[in-house]
Amino acid sequence: MAVHSNNVTVPEAVRQILTRNYPIYQCLKMKLTNFHAIAEYIQPQVQELTxxxxxxxTLVVAIKRFSDTLGETKTLDTAKALANLRISLSGDVADVTVKVRRPDIPKILQELSELGAELSDFPNIFPLTNSIKxxxxxxxxxxxKTKLRHLNIIDAQNRVAKLSLFLPMDAWNTPGIASYITxxxxxxxxxxxxxxxxxxDIVIVVNEPDGHVAYDVLRREVRPSP
Structure with a gap:
């Protein structure tokens, strides 16, 4: 038996259904959809919810209104946060994954930090649940590389690119800023x-050919602060 709540309005039901359906949600954002086709598709789900x-x-009207709100993804707050975004691009980068046991993480982090201090540029080191990047x-x-042979290196991608993004601390109070960038x-x-x-700050690793594309895309979003 379907479980529904009479307190859910049609617009709210439409919003919930479309937000959770990633392919349709993306098509709506790009304005590549037929509202009537979507209405027919979600009609049973709306009835179940409401x-x-x-x-x-009625559904077409609700879908159109929801779609119109998606055009406002880049809000004024987001634009202001991006205005102070600083970007650097590094090519010819290695992305190394070391498989570790959780009890060994502190010891390996210390070892990697000591090795990093000997290099021209201290590496980004990210401890995860069962690995270290x-x-x-x-x-x-x-x-x-030879000093890391005793570690369980499960992946090493060479010749990739790294984007380093720096935002002022107060920019993280802007909802969705990280998801907007990605x-x-x-x-x-x-x-x-x-x-x-x-x-x-955000560190993003991409394929080498995508490095300049990503940099240019982000630069176009940056507006100098007044």
Missing amino acids: GRKTTIN IILPSHDYDLI ELLYRNGVNIIDAFLGHG
Whole structure:
């Protein structure tokens, strides 16, 4: 038996259904949809949520109104946050994954930090649940590769590119700023290999050919502060 709530309005039901359906949601954002076709598709789901029958025309109106709100993805707050975005692009980078046991993480982190201090540029080191990511220039990786042989390196991607994004600390109070940036790259055909989000900075690893594409896409979004 279907479970529904009569407190759910048709517009709210439409919003919930479309937000959770990623392919349709993306098509709506790009204005590549037939509202009538979507209305016919979601009509049974809307009825289940609201507990009442709804006409196709009513659903078309609700879908159109929801679609119109998606054009406001880049809000004024988001634009202001991006205005202070600083970007740097590094090519010829290595993205190394070390498989670890959780009890060994502190010891390995200390070892990697000591090795990193000997390099021309201290690497990005990210401890995860069962692995450690190391992002560093390829020539630096070549220098320390032999010293890492005792570690369980399960993947090492050479010749990738690294984007370092720096935002003022207060920019992280802007809802959705990180997802906006990653989705912006996705919409422009940039395949993100790895992404690490901190409070104030983001490190994104992409394929080498995508590096300049990603940089140019983000630069177009940046507006100088008044």
